[in-house]
Amino acid sequence: MAGHGVDEHPHGADRLCEAGDRVYSRAVRRGRVPRTDAETVPCLLELALLHPDPDDMEWLVPTSPQEVMTRLLRSVYDEVSAGQRRVGSAVAAFEWYAGLGRQLRPAAAEGGAAIRVLDGLARIQAAMDEATEACTREVLTVQPGGIRREAELSEGLHRALALRGRGVRMRDLYTHVARHGQGLLNYLELMGDAVEARTLDEVIDRLILFDRTVAFIPANTDRTMALELRHPALIAYLVTVFERLWRLAIPLTAPLPDTGIEGISHRERSIAALLAEGHQDAVIAERLGISVRTCRAHIARLSETLGAASRTQLGVRIAQAGLDGPSGPAPTSVSVPGPGSPTAR
Incomplete structure (x- = not known):
């Protein structure tokens, strides 16, 4: 039955349709209702009379009748000439719901004010x-x-x-x-x-x-x-x-610090540190805000610059170059092992 909208339940928040009245009344009495109970009356969600429970989003909790009435009156008073009749009906309707709402636990009400979905x-x-x-x-x-x-x-x-x-x-x-x-x-x-x-x-x-x-x-x-x-x-x-x-x-007005290692950019140093922590390409890309394709291009350049022929060897080269620690300027004495150096074999 999902798909029934407000058009099929014509009303405002001050006078619910019969189906909406049943679900909202049950929610106020019990403190919450399963999300499935509101599938046939999506008007309650669209009018913000029900909202997801922060502790379990498969359940819906009612907006307090007092809060709903306050929201209504605010808009009603903006349209005094057209809304005077609605004020009376809103007060009458939500006085009834307020009586039901006295059964709500105070802790639930406090939680709703502190965290709202x-x-x-x-x-x-x-x-x-x-x-x-x-x-x-x-x-x-x-x-x-x-x-x-x-x-x-x-x-x-x-x-x-x-x-x-x-x-x-x-x-x-x-x-x-x-x-x-x-x-x-x-x-x-x-x-x-x-x-x-x-x-x-x-x-x-x-x-x-x-x-x-x-x-x-x-x-x-x-x-x-x-x-x-x-x-x-x-x-x-x-x-x-x-x-x-x-x-x-x-x-933003200051330049990024130099890595201190020729041929390795600031971004590549960041990628190297995340590689050293064992993260996959997709995770690194997401954390740095780049595409996976761009991430892999940087990894390829890192491998070439450090003379690594495999991912395993790249990890060793990253550690040897001191790129496995926090980002920041590297010591100027650090040298990148070349393919012909003893440590590159």
Whole structure:
């Protein structure tokens, strides 16, 4: 029966259809319902009356009736002339649900406020816009991957410009590969002093922190779901992670340090260190924000430069050249063993 949308259940959040009323009432009484219970009434998810349980996404938990009523009244009062009748019906409807909701455990309600699952791009965008409007001081972001596409940068440009207009300071972390994208350079030029950017060999998954009070992180691999975090301990932890990465990162305006080994680039040194840790090509490519094909081309150049005829031999050469440690300038005394040297045999 999946596929029935709001069009087949015509109503607003203030007056549910019969099927929606049954499922939502059951969810409020019990605290949650299996996701399968809502398959015939997707209107409840589309109207944000149900959302995934952060602890088990096969279950749906109800948005508290009080929160729903507040959301409705906010929009209703924006349309006073057309919405006065809806105010009364919304209050009447959700007073009934509020009575059912007294059975909810306080711990569940607290958890819902601290961690909220945003299911779908529309809900993610709406939550981000709301956090942007409330932000007054600082935004910290981590942007993984390689060169940022123009579409990605344009998607959040309206939020960035709104923040700049209010004097909000922004700090962004990217991978070194992002330095080669003209779109990012254009974006930073447009934002001016409002944004400071730094880069690392690799960063954590996407993170956006507003005023050190609310954070957004992906909840699945294709980023169609996100977690909105407001728990102070989680926020403090994420801020600490960001600040430590920031201290290690290199300002976008500064050049990357020389490896100290002729013929080996900074990126190839990073690849060498990950190879020494035993990672496969695909993992290395993902962590550095490059394609697998580009990664393998760098590995081939490393092998040629270090005089390695096999992957096993390459590992030995990497250790001999001191490339198996943290990235940074190598000692100038390090020499790369050539094919004719005793250690190359």
